[in-house]
Ligand SMILES: *[C@@H]1O[C@H](CO)[C@@H](O)[C@H](O)[C@H]1NC(C)=O
Ligand SMILES: *[C@@H]1O[C@H](CO)[C@@H](O)[C@H](O)[C@H]1NC(C)=O
């Protein structure tokens with residue numbers, strides 16, 4: 001039995017289906033049938049395994065609506081953005097398959113407050129420079145990140161605040177970062193200030209003036225970047241309190257090419273296992289704050305974030321069928337391919353819920369993970385909200401070596417295919 005018709009019914013895709021479904025199937029059946037199907041593709045059940053078709057970018061046996069190979073068309077003005085945060089050499093696999101339209105590298109330069117200038121971080125540059133060249137050769141835009149969570153790694157929130165506060169230092173900073181962008185042959189800059197008004201998530205410590213100073217800083221950067229025909233990205237917080245404290249979104253909108261948000265992984269107190277990893281519901285909740293001041297047209301500058309990292313939970317109390325609000329302990333991050341292997345050989349039950357998150361559980365542990373259906377819903381949401389695309393922070397956890405049998409970088413690849421809507425729509429199942 002083939003199952004793509006099922007998917008077509010549940011989540012309307014473009015008409016491409018040729019598969020048969022038992023006519024008497026109920027909606028409940030559909031859900032479980034779809035669940036098994038995805039499990040196959042992600043290597044989570046012991047049955048069939050999918051493999052990638054490099055020509056189409058889809059899975060083997062995939063039926064394509066058009067005879068077209070999967071390729072990105074960055075040149076097209078309405079091209080959807082897949083902005084990838086580069087963490088390790090998996091970016092090469094992503095580049096090889098044209099999965100990222102933009103790749104953020106760095107920080108390559110650490111701010112030295114004594115001499116108010118940047119020092120190169122030779123180890124990072126040495127490691128990333130080849131990856132960056134490869135990405136550019138494959139047509140992706142390379143973006144140089146400035147700033148980070150901590151000052152050891154770039155430019156911390158407190159220093160951003162100081163530099164943004166003064167017209168002279170804004171001008172000097174602009175000159176410095178633009179020079180570094182040019183000299184190192186980057187296609188743009190990404191401002192990673194976490195966060196304006198609430199340094200390192202602490203709004204009490206924040207400078208109330210950050211909100212207007214950030215607009216002035218971005219105005220200065222944007223003018224310099226545009227003069228060179230390059231791009232400017234700005235990290236936004238995904239909580240209303242931080243947004244209200246430090247972000248004048250409507251005015252910032254005129255001073256950036258793209259905003260990106262880290263709408264994934266909520267490691268806050270009192271979270272249950274379902275609350276932790278990315279779920280569509282969480283993304284919607286967070287994006288609601290950003291969507292408030294913007295109309296649909298303005299949303300084209302916004303990129304919501306997702307990742308591929310897996311979370312393993314140990315249940316506080318063993319349970320045959322874990323529930324959404326079960327207490328869990330010992331939360332740890334895992335790589336997607338490790339999860340596949342472990343679920344392959346273990347005795348796991350799948351609990352697939354696209355909006356709240358997907359889980360593979362035994363009686364003592366639960367893995368929370370992304371699959372093609374949950375990805376599809378996120379991509380659909382991004383499109384329906386009029387967003388410019390997505391921000392991917394899962395390069396290092398994705399399955400670059402194809403251990404799961406879904407092709408290299410399955411999470412990024414599936415999301416990328418769905419986002420671009422070209423080539424083939426992903427069909428999650430095999431006959
Ligand atoms: C649907 O029909 C098939 C074959 O006739 C049967 O085996 C199956 O039990 C039916 N399923 C339901 C939900 O009625
Ligand atoms: C599909 O593309 C291949 C390779 O470009 C070409 O040889 C073939 O004729 C095409 N088929 C159709 C039906 O267009």
Ligand SMILES: *[C@@H]1O[C@H](CO)[C@@H](O)[C@H](O)[C@H]1NC(C)=O
Nearest residue numbers: 111112113114151156158159
């Ligand atoms: C600014 O950055 C320097 C590192 O250059 C760091 O030592 C200092 O603590 C930062 N200043 C503030 C106010 O955080």
Ligand SMILES: *[C@@H]1O[C@H](CO)[C@@H](O)[C@H](O)[C@H]1NC(C)=O
Nearest residue numbers: 250253294295296297298299
């Ligand atoms: C959205 O807002 C922008 C900026 O204020 C405005 O120029 C544009 O006309 C608005 N578009 C719609 C469809 O309301």
Ligand SMILES: *[C@@H]1O[C@H](CO)[C@@H](O)[C@H](O)[C@H]1NC(C)=O
Nearest residue numbers: 320345346347348349362363
């Ligand atoms: C897997 O779990 C099911 C249900 O708990 C049980 O019936 C089955 O024997 C287990 N299989 C293995 C290989 O442990």
Ligand SMILES: *[C@@H]1O[C@H](CO)[C@@H](O)[C@H](O)[C@H]1NC(C)=O
Nearest residue numbers: 342343346347362363364365
């Ligand atoms: C459940 O899975 C976890 C993670 O793979 C494993 O460590 C644990 O031993 C498993 N528990 C049982 C009862 O099989």
